[in-house]
Amino acid sequence: MPDDFTVTLLGTGTSTGVPVIGCDCEVCRSDDPRDTRTRCACYIDTGDVTLLIDTGPDFRAQMLREDLTRVDAVLYTHHHFDHIAGLDDLRPFFFWNRRPMPCFGHPATVRALTDKYDYVFGSNPYPGAADLSLCSVEDTFYVPTRQPPLPRGTDPAELPRRDAQVAVDPILLYHGSMPVYGYRVGGFAYLTDVNRIPDTSLDRLAGLDTLVLDALRPSPHPTHFSFDQAVEVARAIGARQTYFIHMTHNVLHAEQEDRLPGDIHLGYDGLKIHVPVP
Ligand SMILES: [Zn+2]
Ligand SMILES: [Zn+2]
Known part of the structure; x- marks a missing residue:
């Protein structure tokens, strides 16, 4: 398990x-930067x-921004x-380090990625495609560092330990009828694109410090939690602090933030959250 760590919300829209x-x-039209998602x-x-959750269409700009x-x-x-x-914007991470990069997901997600990106995951990958290894997971898994061998003259104290690994728990959720995963690392959990959490998954979220949770907008939606539903779920999980994400243009940051309980906040792009050891 890691010591204290930092979570950056790359995107919240x-x-x-x-x-x-x-x-x-x-x-x-808002001038408030927190309304750009x-x-x-x-x-x-x-x-x-270091772990990345999802690579959406804004991934490249988010990594450069941060x-x-x-x-x-x-x-x-x-x-x-x-x-x-x-x-595909993961390719630059192979320019200086040719080690394969593991990508984890629910078995259905792994099947869908294999179908959609045949030139990356097929039997005859395109030369220059990212060397991604898809891993279908159903229980706790361990992610090792992908750190390359020490460059000559580097002080080892400046680099992460090469034998380090971190435990990750996949948390089964439902996005309409589709099974999706949230992920828990230590006292932190990230649950997006969800409108139902099975009881067995709630059990795996006990004792959380920080929860990041899908809350689309104030009004109901068939595949995402509304604000009222998300507040109820945050209460059931009982983390010390909760941040909402995946918000629409029905949410004016300053106005909605004021209406939430004190331990629940709206996330915004670039927000850095410190997660202490439980
Ligand atoms: Zn989504
Ligand atoms: Zn979705």
Whole structure:
């Protein structure tokens, strides 16, 4: 298990992003930077191992914006466009380190990625495609560091330990009828694109410090939690702090933040969350 670690919300918007193309509503025209929402993704830096959750269509811009240069593994939540469209932008992570990069997901997600990206995952990959190894997981798994051998003259104390690994729990959720995964690392869990959490999954979320949770908008939706539902779920899970993500242009940050209980906040792009050891 890692010590304290840092979580960066790379994107916090729904599938269209906010502003929405062609929309001139109050949120889409807002000057508040927290009302600009790129597609959802998350970066977890445990010090020794770095984990990326999803590679949506804004992935490249998000990594450049945050000046992030290292990824040890990708955890895929599900195969919708807004969570996978940036997969090809993982290629630069192979320019200086040829080791394969593991990508984890639910068996159905792994099947869908294999079908959609045949030139990456097929039997005859395109030369230059990212060397991604898809791993179908159903229980706790361990992600090792992908750190390359020490460059000559480097002080080993400046690099993460090469034998480090971090334990990750996949959390089964439902996005309408589709099984998707949330992920738990230590006292942190990230649950996006969900409108139902089975009891067995709730059991695996006990004792959380920080929860990041799908909350689409105030009004109901068939495949995402509404704000009221998300508050109820946050209460049931009982984390010390909860951040909402995957929000539409129906959510004006300053206005909605004020209406939430004190331990629940709206996430925003670029927010860094410190997660202490439980
Ligand atoms: Zn989504
Ligand atoms: Zn989705």
